[in-house]
Amino acid sequence: MCSVDPDEVVEMSRIADTIDLSSGNVLCRKCDTERAVVVLRLKDVYCKMCFLSYFVHKFRSTIGKSKQIRPGDHVLIATSGGPSSMAMLHLVRDGLNETSHKKLRFQPAFLYIDESCLSHSLENGPDLVQKICFQVAALKFPCYFISLEKVMSLKFPIPTLYKDDSKTSSVTTELKEDLKKLLSSCKSETAQQDLLLQLRQEIYYQCAKALGYQKIFLGDNATTLSISILANVALGRGSQLADRVHFKTKYKDVEVFRPLREILLNEITYYNNLNNISTLQIPTLRLKGKSITACTEDFVMGLQKEFPATIPTIFRTGDKLISTLSDTSKCSTPDLNGRANGDTSYHLCALCGLNLDTIQSDSSAVNATLVSQNLSAMDLSGNEKSDVTFHKTDLISTNISDNSSNTEKSSVSACCKTNSEACGSEKKSSCCQNDKRDFGDNHRAEVSKETVQRYLCYGCRIIVREMSEVGHLPIKVRNCVNEQERHERMREQIKDFLI
């Protein structure tokens, strides 16, 4: 059958000729008096003043119309030194310096995450901290910094406040090594990059908590968000799309805002150029191959060149979407909402901290994948194929921990201490013999891959599935898994008496 969608009746318009400003005599379409210096949307030309007021208005209205930022609010603004961050720094400075009704009335502080541990040029880490924090401090804003590897620590330290004379060199080689081990235990570039995103999200949260902030500003712009929308779908994180791209989202108990979300990257570049704002190229994780996110970026940027409506369309689509798991959704496919009832206190992914999307009805991609894995990894040596009768309950109830020959690995040392009386059942008896296994690291929170996966969302499961060693996961994640596992065991024991 021809695979053309019968409904495919919406034509995407191709690119039209763009206006050339090099002659110098094109006038601004708004004021019609000044020479135009900026072309937006291929044909809209603006002079410097009109463009700047348009740009600043977009930023301010995004914050203003949301009515979420109240006077006196303390806001932690994440900064990386990149174009969006530097534009935001100046927009906030200008906003606070405005007079009367136009003044922004929140109390900002900036936060820089030193990711130098990811790149091989270690020595320029303190250098970058110095450069970026100096720029922020020069505008009389407090600027905190912390290095990314701290996310691996059990007790999260308070980020350091930058002072002119403060030493910015940090020596925590052990955590650095832990982080490197963690990333290198992911086989694919996609998993490394995806994992890094989750760690970044976690460290913003930890910093906000440590510093006592309830609100965080992130520098995501419309271009990066559009790529992120499509990439999240490709990574199996559709259910988290809203939590990752909307203006206001909640991460655990901290509110995250994206005030640059309606501004395109090329507009930010124009703004920075017109204001002589210098930006830094930040070294980050160097990937050998292509990741899904990089592939998505190439795709979106390529399509954008041909079809100029691409990014705005993806962006608006993302705006209208939420997860079927959220209560306010207009869900047209109720069969997918058949979630197991039970207590909702453990509905967050142990790794990324977002809603778990893995409890779905029989007819879902999650279960179809499990069925496929079970069917093609089933041990048939003992019995003839024809004898194996398949009931769907067999396939579904077989959860990840039993689906392969790794069953004996589903050991949690902690379970044996707290639940030694539960060792009667077959699964748990094997765990007691196994708890002497050494993961070769200093932390005691041992977990198996199968156990970890049970407490992860679909997207994080893919990361962990291909990890060579889950013992490298941050200690907090492992503790979280163990705690949930213990709780689950307890529930198992008393479940007959629960009403």
Next chain:
Amino acid sequence: MLRVLHAMKEEESEVSCNVDYRIMPVKCNTKCGRNAVLKRPKTGDALCKECFFWAFEEEVHHTITAANLFSPGDYVAIAASGGKDSTVLAYIMKLLNDRYNYGLKLVLLSVDEGITGYRDDSLETVKRNEQQYGIPLKILSYNELYGWTMDRIVEQAGRKNNCTFCGVFRRQALDRGAALLKVDKIVTGHNADDIAETVLMNILRGDIARLQRCTAIVTDSEGSIPRSKPFKYTYEKEIVMYAYFKRLDYFSTECIYSPNAYRGHARAFLKDLEKIRATSIIDVIHSGECLAVREGVKLPSPSTCTRCGHISSQPVCKACVLLEGLNKGKPRLGIGKSSKVRERLGDTVSNSGEGNAPHISQANNSAHDF
């Protein structure tokens, strides 16, 4: 040599799915004792032919039972084009119906778009399938249903939007054919790749209403015959593998009229994703299943076409608009945004008054005659 073997062993223990078949035979992952002949694109497991067939069939069976697609006694039309998806679908529907006593009465339903050199050949395949699987076949032609063949439409409308005509007409043709046969259900050969592609496509063009609908395994709206996709979680590559090892007879030439360019982008993107991570296809479907529309977003409410009575979000359905354009010698009438179409349609109606309906009712009559 020893070092090579050693290195291989290491590699194997590290990546169980990365097995190199060229060096030594690999045993089937199910420990059935046979040598593996393929690596499943979906899971990466090495399987022998028999275990692959079995896994493939059981998975489709699981999809059918988990979603309760059929009830005993249902009369089910299999949309058959002669291509790989529908050929394998016909084969497997027959096989599972016998193996698991679904109690279904099956019929092959083909649509003849009237594309010389493409459809003639593929219809021959469907006719052979009728013999091979012993499932009766019904063929409906665009000419009978609409009074136009695709060849004539292309003559009139050009190559640019021909796929729109074909797709819109086919959708209704299946419904009309199914109604004529009085079947209870229609199954189509849409596979996981098609659905993942549609999810991406709908995000790219901002069609949230369809984004929500496209991942549903059954699409049924009031008054229409439910359609389902038993291959919703089946990889296109595995369908080809199944047909290849079963030596199923299918027709594999692209339509002579080129497919839509924009969908081509989504398809190329999905192929790139699949190269990076083989599970991407099912990951995209999972994402699609988890997406819902925010409160306060307007969605078109489904209703029926005022002219022909088929499902339509507009007062007049796309097929009727396109047909009117063709019959009036204005083939571009129904192309483009629905709001613009309504404007143009309003113009022609006010210009020519009433009386556009006869063509449609004529088409209906001819369909009833068939």
